Amino acid sequence: MLNRRGEETRQLIKKSSCALFAEKGFKQVTMKDICERTKLSRGGLYCHYSSTQEIFHDILDDFMNHQEDTISEKIAQNIPAVNILNDILETYRQEMMDSPSSLSLAILEYFSLRNLSDTENELFQQYQMSLKSWKNLIRYGIERGEFHHVDVEAVFHLIIFAYQGVRMYSKLMPIKEDIPTGVVEQIKKILIKKNQL
Amino acid sequence: MLNRRGEETRQLIKKSSCALFAEKGFKQVTMKDICERTKLSRGGLYCHYSSTQEIFHDILDDFMNHQEDTISEKIAQNIPAVNILNDILETYRQEMMDSPSSLSLAILEYFSLRNLSDTENELFQQYQMSLKSWKNLIRYGIERGEFHHVDVEAVFHLIIFAYQGVRMYSKLMPIKEDIPTGVVEQIKKILIKKNQL
Amino acid sequence: MLNRRGEETRQLIKKSSCALFAEKGFKQVTMKDICERTKLSRGGLYCHYSSTQEIFHDILDDFMNHQEDTISEKIAQNIPAVNILNDILETYRQEMMDSPSSLSLAILEYFSLRNLSDTENELFQQYQMSLKSWKNLIRYGIERGEFHHVDVEAVFHLIIFAYQGVRMYSKLMPIKEDIPTGVVEQIKKILIKKNQL
Amino acid sequence: MLNRRGEETRQLIKKSSCALFAEKGFKQVTMKDICERTKLSRGGLYCHYSSTQEIFHDILDDFMNHQEDTISEKIAQNIPAVNILNDILETYRQEMMDSPSSLSLAILEYFSLRNLSDTENELFQQYQMSLKSWKNLIRYGIERGEFHHVDVEAVFHLIIFAYQGVRMYSKLMPIKEDIPTGVVEQIKKILIKKNQL
DNA sequence: TATGAATGAGTCTTCATTCAT
């Protein structure tokens, strides 16, 4: 019965839904669930969004737009590649351990409901952005003599899919701290020359 | 002695459902879908299974029971670790590329619907069996001087989650041959000593 | 909870719906109404029909298939045209006065919801069948010297649309006996030669 | 003095709604549709009308009030009955062919939603006004020796219901020019004495 | 075992309507 400004309500819906998606995945969340969580009426919710897909899309959009390419910035600042790598991997490690707030399952479900064939899907775009950043970083590390002469793309794929794999399984299986830590350490070993450690 | 007719029907149900799960994931598949695919009536299906969970469980069971520990066997036969590894990785590579028949998405959804807290879930058991086999293999390789002295568990995790990560994403994104190949090559580099290649 | 044979239930649905359509027109009748009238559950109804359109279509089909061309039969029997005409017009008169059981409003609404452009709609087919029968009759009457030399199609249109007009308005306005009677008498005067009356 | 702004909006609403009613009939048009067509907000529309019934009623009212009894005027001017008749029938003919702008379906639906029992409904009033005018005309024609000695009411009913019947069906079926023309010609034949043609 | 009719709960979706601004 409140009469908020529209954008406020949209934010509320996104926030509440995001929590629900993280808890239950994508398909388990119904418009009804979101009504209950937001305390909005059926019709009230439909004023702003007409499906969970639409809400999820908006949430993803927000994520994407808030992601800046910090790697490139740091490279521009001439920060040592090892330091940049360590920072990223520490973030990854944290994320692999923070299962409850992870949308990875929901993302997977969301995209599995759509026609994957189109190369234009957001997931693929994300992947490509990520690929670009990592390529820059690895090449930068190699140029600076901090990293081994590795197959850049192959190493990227190993990193990114191991990371995604852990995130996914953390929703389904008890993942203790040692797994993310071990994975991160292995990645460092692959990339960083011994004298830099 | 099993009732032949009944067992046949169960096989039919499992086969049809398996295809459906691979196509659509777990939650998208309804008892109704399965009725249609198997050409069984509602009641007919319920004679054998009373939920998709039950069917999926049975399918997983079949998979598990058909998986023998070929690694241990090969080790017992004193086959070179590098050969064993190459075989396994080739299988993995094939699987990473065979997206359509992959149940990975369905598995994920299936387990995400249950109470993950229980360490006794089948996924975890699978994980542990896999861990045991790989540990044996890696140690065997190290003992024989074929593999580097690596952190056994950490390398296992890197391998297994990268593999699972690729399988998962192959359902959602175009995964070309080079990704599985690159990932497999990286794993080989981590494990196998140069003089063995 | 009864477990009738399917066709029985379909008959029940058609009968109940038909009454509802006659009472309320087409769009006023909801699947829910039909559930209540038939004492079927939501799902039970949907087993047989998935929309009111489908039910109405079936009802119309039944009507069409039960309509035989009695006019042609009578002509074949060499019955006097005046007698045939009198019979038909008496039926029309009765129908114009039996507003409660008339589906005319429902028919109108039903067809107005569809794409009228297609000449293949059932209403048009009905019209054409009717046209054919009347043409035969009028020509037969003229040949036998019982009817005036009229413009066959024009007279048909006058008859049929006046009849339909009355039926329609009988749903909306009090139509006393004199209107149908008067209309029928006028038609007779147009067609029948004085010496035949 | 009416609030100019307000009256303008009401006119806009009536005009837009009228188009919608002609397109879709009465029940298919929702307050939401009208909001969209008029570009008014929900609340804005409700400032003026609180239901589609109210709007439709107003539209009908306007129609009724704009209808003057031109027949009586012409009779007063001693214009030949045949001329008057020809004018009216030409108007009817035009209207029977102008299906898109016809409200007949909407009118039917509108009145079918109300309690038909009341003899006081607007439709009936319309009918009575029309009856009165036509009676005058036909009697006038008879008196002047231009028209046959017909049963005035019966002929009126034949005319008016055939006209309404065609208008109605023109919404549902392809009605070519020959139908209205034929109907009009028949009516002339019934009324007009041969020597007047 | 197997059929398929029937139930009923859950969810989606659309609107008429109200109300703070």
Add this chain to the structure above:
DNA sequence: AATGAATGAAGACTCATTCAT
């Protein structure tokens, strides 16, 4: 007067599940 957010009720539709045959 006008806006548009919010409510809530009505109706549609889909399934898991049961049951008489």
